[in-house]
Amino acid sequence: MIYLDYSATTPLDSRVADLMDTVGRDSFGNPSSIHQLGQSARARIETARRQVAATIGARPSEIIFTSSGSESNNIVLWDVIQREGKHIIISELEHPSVYTTAKVLRKFGVEITEVGVDNHGRVVPADIAKSIKPETALVTVMTANNETGTIQPIREIAELCEEKNIRFHTDAVQALGKIPIDIGNFAPHTASFSAHKLYGPKGVGALYVARRIKLHPLLHGGGQEQRLRAGTENVAGIAGFGLACELAAKDILPESQKLASFRDQTIGHILHQFPNAVIHGDSEHFLPGVISIGCSGIDAQSLLMKLDLDGFAVSTGAACSSGVAKPSRSLIAMGLNDDECKSTLRISFGRFTQQTEMDAFLESFIKHAKLMTKGKKAEAPS
Structure with missing residues (x-):
């Protein structure tokens, strides 16, 4: 996994x-x-x-x-x-x-x-x-x-x-x-x-x-x-x-640089394949190891399960709220509607994440996301 x-x-x-x-x-x-x-x-x-x-x-x-x-x-x-x-x-x-x-x-x-x-x-x-x-x-x-x-x-x-x-x-x-x-x-x-x-x-x-x-x-x-x-x-x-x-204090700078690189690469690849995907959050003030991404036409819960079967553990939101069939309170506060919340996936990585793992994840994500949109480009949430 x-x-x-x-x-x-x-x-x-x-x-x-x-x-x-x-x-x-x-x-x-x-x-x-x-x-x-x-x-x-x-x-x-x-x-x-x-x-x-x-x-x-x-x-x-x-x-x-x-x-x-x-x-x-x-x-x-x-x-x-x-x-x-x-x-x-x-x-x-x-x-x-x-x-x-x-x-x-x-x-x-x-x-x-x-x-x-x-x-x-x-x-x-x-x-x-x-x-x-x-x-x-x-x-x-x-x-x-x-x-x-x-x-x-x-x-x-x-x-x-x-x-x-x-x-x-x-x-x-x-x-x-x-x-x-x-x-x-x-x-x-x-x-x-x-x-x-x-x-x-x-x-x-x-x-x-x-x-x-x-x-x-x-x-x-x-x-x-x-x-x-x-x-x-x-x-x-x-x-x-x-x-x-x-x-953590000893290695915080090199770790942050590694995670920021993973983040930029992952966002770049996903936006290349799905130009209308939306990255939620502030583009200037953010943690380096977190990506919240939404693609309309994709049910994030279904995508999560497909990724899980492929051996990837990701999330649709906060673990403390998992199992509760409600849209993310944080995303709602940012102005997203219910459908936009349900199309959002959270990817977070850290100290032990390797480049090869991020590459494998991207391959699986893109494969399933394209199948779920039946070959059509995902539309950006309104």
Whole structure:
């Protein structure tokens, strides 16, 4: 199977797997224990904390380990109900862990404002400014979209929120390890990350919390992670996350160049065969390893299954929403209609993708797409 669904999850890097195996066997103590085995486990966690912090330009004390990016997002959103302001601004593109949580918070008296995007999938900071109220407590906009790869104007939004003394959170799960992140330049107050999006293990996440920001815990118990996230830490997973960050930071430029080359080549070949195909997203601000492409006359779900039988794993959208017979919320927000959404395929690639694999995929894609349009050129979505 040739894996081209890196936006859903990434393969575990063998170096990360080896470290996790060693830590699981040798540092199995409870990190809250004061004996040597406990302190060995604690040392593994603190090493990982430094590695994650270094990757984003933060202080180690500003990194809180969680079980996932979703949990990290929930910690930030649920904090609002314990504060004076009861108004949150989100974008229409947000991951379900933000979007659905916001809907739940409405039941607790929190007002939610959804800000739209332009037809390239970018939030316009001026639209956020217009939505701010005296009671606005939080603005949250993802750093990069998981379906189109579009990168948002995070710095501009952060500056706007800072001027208004409003907390700004960004879900940076899709961005970590794919583009350089300098938290001082991005300037959010909080940010979410996940290990499995950058060749680390599933079930491990992190939350950046700027030193001056105080949050209420979502989980109560033993007081781990600076009393913000109770529960015995996943030591091996956290160690793997730290190494995954270190490896990603080391190779981010050559990897980005390789993926950008794959992206340009793939788009070029597809547009040559299907001139009216549409590439969704922003052509200037995008992740290098994601392509969202639509061809009218092609049912993306059927094409996905044909590609799967040929040995290629791709997606029609976000894995967190797969199995639900609804058009992509992100694509709808960009102005696409239902039929255009249903004709859209997401191809995402990464560290272990080879040129020969991309060539084989293109051959299969073009073959099936032409058969599905009965030899006619695909028409561009209106």
